[in-house]
Amino acid sequence: MSRNDSDKQKKRSAYDKALGLLARREHSRKELKTKLRQGGYEGEETSAAIDRLGEQHYQDDDRFAEVLLRSRIAQGYGPMRLRVELKSHGLSDARVRELLDEAEVDWNASAAAQLRRRYGGAGTADLAERSRRAQFLLRRGFAAATVRSVTHADVDEAADDMS
Template identity: 30%
Template sequence: MSDAKFNKLLDYETLKQQFGDDEDKAQTSSTTSALVFNPEERLFDHSTQETKKPGLTGSRLRSYAFAVLTRKEYSKAELIEKLALYADNRDEVLKLVDELSKENYQSDQRVAEIMLSSQKRKGKGPNQIKMKLKNKKIDASLIADELKETNWVQQAYELKVKKYGTDVSKDPKIKAKQIRFLMYRGFEMDAIIKAISRKPNDFE
């Protein structure tokens, strides 16, 4: 497949005109909207009693796949299920997604890296990040190095300070509360103990 063909399909403005955009839908009249092809709106045809799929195939399925990918990154498993809702043939979806993955238009690696960065900003530990990757059917080994290189003690300590302050409590009940809080956030016990025992002037 030539780059020119992909570039043409990746022209977001063209795709937006073909498929519509959420904001544009709110602004266009019902007459105009009726002329815009939108698989998600056609998923349910209220003119009949049975639910109908748009039955996308070939270039229309391919174009819809690119329209989806221009809006956000999807894991391979997520993209398959997304496209299968509107496709006529699941085997065609599997073949298309494999092709998009090989051409790097879809990447589990990118999704994993984006998730790692996002979850760390939210104060989530490695266990919760791995669980979220598993839910998206992404192999955590894709970011094994990044997980290993992250200073999880520092991450847990900063979260503990934000929630409980810098004091190192000797009260078993308070310590237990802090441990539960950090465990819920997905940190491992070794990092938790070091974090709640760490004083402001301590350096590793």
């Protein structure tokens, strides 16, 4: 057997490569397709491998989205950020809305927890400090109404200060 033949034998199939990726963590279809193509696998082989993994229930976009959503909520991210991230993985607007509704998160409590974690207990009445805290929450993906209720800051002012 020549060296070239042994190199061909060593290269795993797209299915094996994708299965290895899924063994480490959940991946979306879109993410798997990108990683396989970057690994030099052809489009038809990639699609067939991902379809087969889906049929075997090793890959499931809904399961991926639920795991990602739970993880990001636990990390303290807001609904705006989560919506963008889920859509970047190829989920439809309707499915993203459905997942966020099913999550039943108290976004005000989550935002307040992030403020306590980042800035400690009591807030100050200082306008600049409230603005800084509002900007922090906006960057984490919380809605303006949530930020306003938690920080008592004028969010429009805070957004202007960010630019």
